[in-house]
Amino acid sequence: MRMVDLIQKKRDGLAHDATELEWLIQGYSKGEIPDEQMSAWAMAVYFRGMNSEEMTELTMQMVRSGMEVDWSDWNLPGIVADKHSTGGVGDKTTIYAAPWAAACGLYLGKMSGRGLGHTGGTLDKLESIPGFKIDLPMHDFQKQVQAIGIALISQTKQLTPADAKLYALRDVTGSVASIPLIASSIMSKKIAAGAKAIVLDVKTGSGAFMKSKEDSILLAQAMVQIGEGLGRKTVAWITNMDRPLGRMIGNALEVREAIDVLHTRGSKELTELGATLISELLVAVNPTYSIEAARSFVMKKLLDGSALQKMREWVTAQGGEASVIDDPTTLLISKQILDVPAQMSGYICSIEAEAIGLSAMRLGAGRARKQDVIDHRVGIEMLVEQGQFVYAGQPLCKLYYEQHVLAEAEVSRIQANITISDQPPEVLPLLIARVDAFGVTKF
Numbered sequence: 001m002r003m004v005d006l007i008q009k010k011r012d013g014l015a016h017d018a019t020e021l022e023w024l025i026q027g028y029s030k031g032e033i034p035d036e037q038m039s040a041w042a043m044a045v046y047f048r049g050m051n052s053e054e055m056t057e058l059t060m061q062m063v064r065s066g067m068e069v070d071w072s073d074w075n076l077p078g079i080v081a082d083k084h085s086t087g088g089v090g091d092k093t094t095i096y097a098a099p100w101a102a103a104c105g106l107y108l109g110k111m112s113g114r115g116l117g118h119t120g121g122t123l124d125k126l127e128s129i130p131g132f133k134i135d136l137p138m139h140d141f142q143k144q145v146q147a148i149g150i151a152l153i154s155q156t157k158q159l160t161p162a163d164a165k166l167y168a169l170r171d172v173t174g175s176v177a178s179i180p181l182i183a184s185s186i187m188s189k190k191i192a193a194g195a196k197a198i199v200l201d202v203k204t205g206s207g208a209f210m211k212s213k214e215d216s217i218l219l220a221q222a223m224v225q226i227g228e229g230l231g232r233k234t235v236a237w238i239t240n241m242d243r244p245l246g247r248m249i250g251n252a253l254e255v256r257e258a259i260d261v262l263h264t265r266g267s268k269e270l271t272e273l274g275a276t277l278i279s280e281l282l283v284a285v286n287p288t289y290s291i292e293a294a295r296s297f298v299m300k301k302l303l304d305g306s307a308l309q310k311m312r313e314w315v316t317a318q319g320g321e322a323s324v325i326d327d328p329t330t331l332l333i334s335k336q337i338l339d340v341p342a343q344m345s346g347y348i349c350s351i352e353a354e355a356i357g358l359s360a361m362r363l364g365a366g367r368a369r370k371q372d373v374i375d376h377r378v379g380i381e382m383l384v385e386q387g388q389f390v391y392a393g394q395p396l397c398k399l400y401y402e403q404h405v406l407a408e409a410e411v412s413r414i415q416a417n418i419t420i421s422d423q424p425p426e427v428l429p430l431l432i433a434r435v436d437a438f439g440v441t442k443f
């Protein structure tokens with residue numbers, strides 16, 4: 001086989017067969033195919049797309065390029081499930097939903113990533129809990145899942161190395177935003193980690209990877225097809241990321257807000273999102289459940305304190321200071337606060353999620369470049385919601401900062417990105433659509 005023939009084939013809009021994809025991905029992984037040819041091929045995929053058989057095979061080949069987490073020896077009384085978000089601003093869902101799901105009897109062996117640009121990372125957020133370790137050896141990771149139903153670690157380098165190499169290449173050659181490549185990249189990591197049931201939270205809007213609802217649905221459909229094609233029960237929800245999720249943006253602030261959900265004093269939207277995703281997982285794992293029965297069981301596990309107790313167990317198991325769960329105000333959060341006032345009276349029309357995420361990043365909560373060091377204490381607390389009426393001078397948000405000059409520089413940027421109008425806007429719901437093997441339901 002010659003790489004140039006495969007590039008031309010894809011350039012001309014033809015589909016690859018399984019042998020070609022195996023040759024291509026394993027060859028690239030072993031260094032037998034040079035970056036220039038691989039980037040030409042990725043660009044051809046960007047323009048020509050892939051059918052569902054190609055996406056499934058590409059995913060499988062990326063899985064085969066590395067190790068697969070094997071749960072078969074652990075005698076788990078249930079199957080390993082996973083919840084994945086495509087990422088956004090203020091997305092702390094995993095922090096409260098993962099222990100909540102484990103309290104419902106699900107097994108979550110999760111691998112997560114760090115934040116970059118306007119989006120935060122679950123690992124960074126969890127590291128604002130004093131002592132919390134995210135680098136457990138694989139054996140300890142699996143043992144913890146067996147013992148308490150939940151463990152979360154950083155992505156190991158042995159998993160899907162072909163994806164890591166291809167993703168880095170796409171990043172510098174302009175082919176990240178390709179639905180088949182994103183879908184196979186995300187799903188290869190879920191499959192390699194051994195998840196048998198997967199619920200995907202596909203964010204849509206200004207703070208998301210996918211800015212339009214249509215593209216988000218296409219991405220969700222691609223991932224569901226891949227998951228189901230590989231025998232994993234897979235469901236996706238399209239959720240609104242036109243505005244930040246919840247009130248807090250920034251690492252320790254988000255952990256505090258996540259813990260509040262488990263204390264049953266959290267925001268309605270966060271609670272609703274968690275309950276929706278966990279109920280889907282329960283039904284995926286046990287199809288005899290109706291979604292309504294699953295939901296009432298899930299809510300019971302929140303209201304009776306089981307989810308909160310599971311968070312204590314989880315944090316303790318990973319070396320963290322569990323007292324922060326009972327008193328999240330002890331998390332280290334910047335004491336210096338600057339209010340951002342509204343410049344006029346009116347209705348909050350939009351809160352640009354990406355811009356707010358970038359403001360939090362510049363305060364020190366995120367990374368502009370991979371090597372940047374973050375400050376877990378800083379961030380933004382939103383004080384207003386889309387559709388709310390505000391008076392001129394009323395604070396829109398609070399900036400928690402360590403360097404006053406950085407906070408001051410964000411005031412006018414944030415004011416420019418929270419638009420106020422004399423007409424109330426149409427407020428889109430958080431839950432926009434649901435995608436499963438049978439189709440798309442829009443809300």
Ligand code: URA
Pocket residue numbers: 167176181182183185186
């Ligand atoms: N996240 C991934 O893991 N892969 C992509 O290609 C894009 C986002």
